[in-house]
Amino acid sequence: MFEGFRRWALAGTLVAACGGKSPAPQAYGASPATAANGGTVEPALEPQVASQQWYRAQTTCSQGPYELEVQGSGAKWGEEFELRLHTPRNVALHAVILVDGKETSVIDEVFSTDGTIGHKPHNARCVASARERIVLGRTYPGTGTGTGTGTPGTLVVPPPDRARTTPQLDLDTSLVTTSFEVIKVSLRDRPPGTPPPRIRVRFWSIDPNDLEGVLFGIAHIEWRPNVSEEQYEAHLAWRAEQARLAEEARIERQRRAAEDSARADAEWRRTHPPQVVRPVVVKIDLEAEREAQRKRIEDMRKAEEARRRRAIAAALEAERRARRRQYCATHHEDRGCWGAGGYAVHAEFEQHDRERVQYCDVHPEDARCWSTEVRNRRTAAWKARITAALAPPKQPDGPPPAALVEDVPPKLSANAEWRAGYWQWTAGTWVWLAGMWRVPDEDIASEQTTTAPAAPPPLRTEPAPAAPVATAVWVPGFWQWGGTTWVWIAGSWQLRPEPRVQWRAAEWQPRGSVHVLIPGGWVRIGGRR
Amino acid sequence: MMRMLLIATLLLGGCATTWIATQATGTQRAWEEGVRETSVPLPGVHERIAIKLPLGIVYEPHALGVVKPFELQCTTDQRAKDVVYRSAFRYGKRWKIMSGIMALTEGALAAVFLRSRDEKPEYWLYGGFLAADALVTTALFWIPRKEIYAKEERPVLTHVRSDCPDGMMLSIGADRFPVDAAGRIGEVAEAALDAWMSEPMGPLQLEVAGQVQRFEIGEGEMCVWRREHHRELPPCYSGVALRSVLLSFEVPVGALSTVAARDVQPM
Structure with a gap:
């Protein structure tokens, strides 16, 4: 009776778990539990966000490395930590989670706005184009500048001993509606008495990301029962x-x-x-047995006979060849023995074969002399060089160094964009690529540039350093109004963005009571752009 | 039946006719048998590397629309001459068997055609042709065996390698860029080359094994480059159909055909 009732109770619980109604599961009192509204819920663990904070980068273009730290709670039923991302564009991230200083999760991907991976980062305004980089391909000293920033866009190898700034994140309190998980670590079944973990999430990118509008979130999720602790333990x-x-x-x-x-x-x-059980009588056919024996003996005799014949044939063939050799040795004119031309020509050919060997002994570099083995070995070596050259470039083991502190020279035009300096991963090393202003052509055309209350001082005489490439054009330095004082912007080498253009040097032109900067720009030969 | 014979006739083609054709075209070697040939390398090897600078865009073979990085194409080979000694028989045993069988077959076929009751004019034609060919073949059967012994100098071209050797440098104006084994010059050098093609400043030259040569690139070649890379048409369009510019270096023998110790692969 009691056993049958117990079965009914179990069946009822299962039906309830599947969305049905349990007949009377409370008969045992312990489970399922009674919810606050009087209904029943299946006790289970549910993730609950213990804390979540969002951060934004202080600089628009940055490679990191950024680090977020969060203290675990040592939650009894387990906890998780997630790095989440809200991004309006594709972002490359190399992220690592360290639990108590030990690396537990790693990811290196480019994430799109919806969290899918395998795209190209949208960071054009943060990285130098190939044309910009070409003028930086050779290290040369800056020619002096009023601001001490160095020639804009100068490549610095190795990194100079300059102040560095650790990239920082600011707390962001805005409501984030869309985000996705970048990487997470799950801590469950930790032994009792283990101290709460210290979680560090470190992330960076090889090239600078465009981080405008990008938010990084760190979420701490705890697994908690959906009923009271006592009820859940009773349920267990x-x-x-x-x-x-x-x-x-x-x-x-x-x-x-x-x-x-x-x-x-x-x-x-x-x-x-x-x-x-009746005995099985096995009749042995003695006649058939004798026949089989006879056949076996006959087969053996035939095999022996065949072997003997083959041996005789081989001996006869050897004898025939020996006689043939003997005959040929004494009949040098026989063409059947020696081929066309008889023995004389045969001997001559053998002499030529020896000549070939002698030549190849002293000319191993001659490809005609290479054996198949030698040729294959060399070909493999040369093919391996091509394979190595086409192999993907070596990726950095860790994040780039902290960014160098740059003094941004005064903005040149209303819509000029500062492409900040960054660490460029080149030929297996980090090199610093200094920042520079990108002045839109439209600003130059519409004179939306800096205005100054007076004319600038006379131009400095600036010796141009050696051109990094012959096609580079020397863009002379000029005075820029910094708001209170004049700042000398050093000259630099630039590449033509397209053929048939020339650099028009920066100049200040009076416009009534003020002077307007006409920044240097590329103009078509024979007309203004 | 006659159709089968016709096909057989066409397949045979006529033994004597074929022989006459080989005599006329200088391919009598086809009849040689018992051939023995040996070649002795002559000194005077020329090692040469040819480098091709493609003017057009090359696309990745398995990725639609993806442009391959610029690559110089290198080919190293050796040119030399061999003395080739050759001995052979002509009209030997094999010839006798073949021509004998052919003469009999053609004669039999000719007889069938000529004695056909149909008396179609084309049968007379086929029969006559086969009869004449069989007669000449019979005559050829009796040609005495000839011994051939020849010696000739033959040019030999041996391909060595297809990678670009160590130390190759591409000079664009005053700047030098290394060329890797696959012929790639890198993104920065590509940008420099592209700029050079628009406005050449200084020579565009290549250094290989201590030698320097200039790419002869004129307006036409630059125009092709710009047309391919920048879709420029007028006023640049020149009508030049060039796809690449070639440079060739003669280097000491062994300069490029020797494997550097570090490149040796265990077999």
Whole structure:
């Protein structure tokens, strides 16, 4: 009676778990639990966001490395930590999660706005184009500048001993509606008494990311029961008891099945008494046996005969060849022996073969002399060079160094964009690529540039350093109004953005009571752009 | 039946006719048998590397629309001469068997055609042709065996390698860029080359094994480059169909055909 009731209770619980209604699961009191609204819920662990904070980078273009630290709570039922991303454009990230200083999760991907991976980062305004980089391809000293920034765009190898700035993140309190997980670490089943973990999430990119509008979030998720701790623990105890009972029932079923089987076996034996086994008489056909024996002996004799014939044939062939050799040795004119031209020509050919060997002995570099093995070895070596050249470039082992502190010279025009300096991964090393202003052509055309209350001082005489490439054009330095004082912007080498253009030097032109900067720009030969 | 014979006739083609054709075209070697040939390398090897500068864009073979990085194409080979000694028989045993069988077959076919009851004019034609060919073949059967012994100098071109050797440098104006084994020059050098093609300043030259040569690139070649890379048409369009510019260096023998110790691969 009690056993049957227990089965009903278990079945009811399962039905309830599947969305049905349990007839009377509270009969045992422990589980399922009673919810606040009086209904029943299946006790289970549910993720609950313990904390989530969003951060934005202080600089628009940055490579990191950024680091976020969060203290774990040592939650009893487990906890997770996620680096989340909200981005309006594709962003490359190399992210690592360290638990108590030990690296546990790594990812290196380019994420799109919806979290899909395998795209190209959208960071054109943060990285120098190939044309910009070409003028930086050779290290040369700046020619002096009022601001001490160095020639804009100068490549610095190795990194100079300059102040560095650790990239920082600012807390962002705005409501983030869309985000996706970049990387996470899950900590469950930690031994009791383990101190709460210290989580560090470090992330960076090889090239600077365009981080405008990008938010990085660190989420701490705790697994908690959806009922009270006591109820959940009672539920676990109840489940353990259920499992124990189910196991007992299974063993009981097995025992009964074995008993039934034994009973049925005994019954069958009783109704089917064993019968007398009749002896099997095997008749041996002695005649057939003798025939088979005869056949075997005959086969062996034939095989021996064939072997003997082959041996005789081989001996005869050897004898014939020996006689042939003997004959040929004494009949130098026989064409059947020596081919066209007889022995004389044959000897001549052998002499030529020797000449070839002698030549190749002293000319191993001559490709005609290479054996197949030598040729294959060399070809493999040369093909391996091509394979190595086409192999993907070596990736950095860690994040770039902290960014160098740059003094941004005064903005040149209303819509000029500052492409900040960054660490460029080149030929297996980090090199610093200094920042520079990118002045749109439209600003130059519409004179939306800096205005100054007076004319600038006379231009400095600036010796141009050696051109990094012959096609580079020297862009002379000029005075820029910094708001209170004049700042000398040093000259630099630039590449033509397109053929048939020339550099028009920067100049200040009076416009009524003020002077307007006409920044240097590329103009078509024979007309203004 | 006659159709089968016609096909057989066409397949045979006429033994004597074929022989006459080989005599006329200088391909009598086809009849040689028992050929023995040996070649002795002559000194005077010329090692040469040819470098091709493609003017057009090359696309990745398995990625639609993806442009391959610029690559110089290098080919190293050796040119030399061999003395080739050759001995052979002409009209030997094989010839006798073949021409004998052919003469009999052609004669039999000719007889069938000529004795056909159909008396079609084309049968007379085929039969006559086969009869004449069989007669000449019979005569050829009796040509005495000839011994051939020849010696000739033969030019030999041996391909050595297809990678670009160590130390190759591309000079664009005053700047030098290394060329890797695959012929790639890198993004920066590509940009410099592109700028040079628009406005050449200084020579465009290549250094290989201590030698320097200038790429002869004129307005036409630059125009092709710009047309391919920048879709420029007028006023640049020149109509030049050039796809590449070639440079060739003669280097000491072994300069490029020797494997550097570090490149040796264990077999």
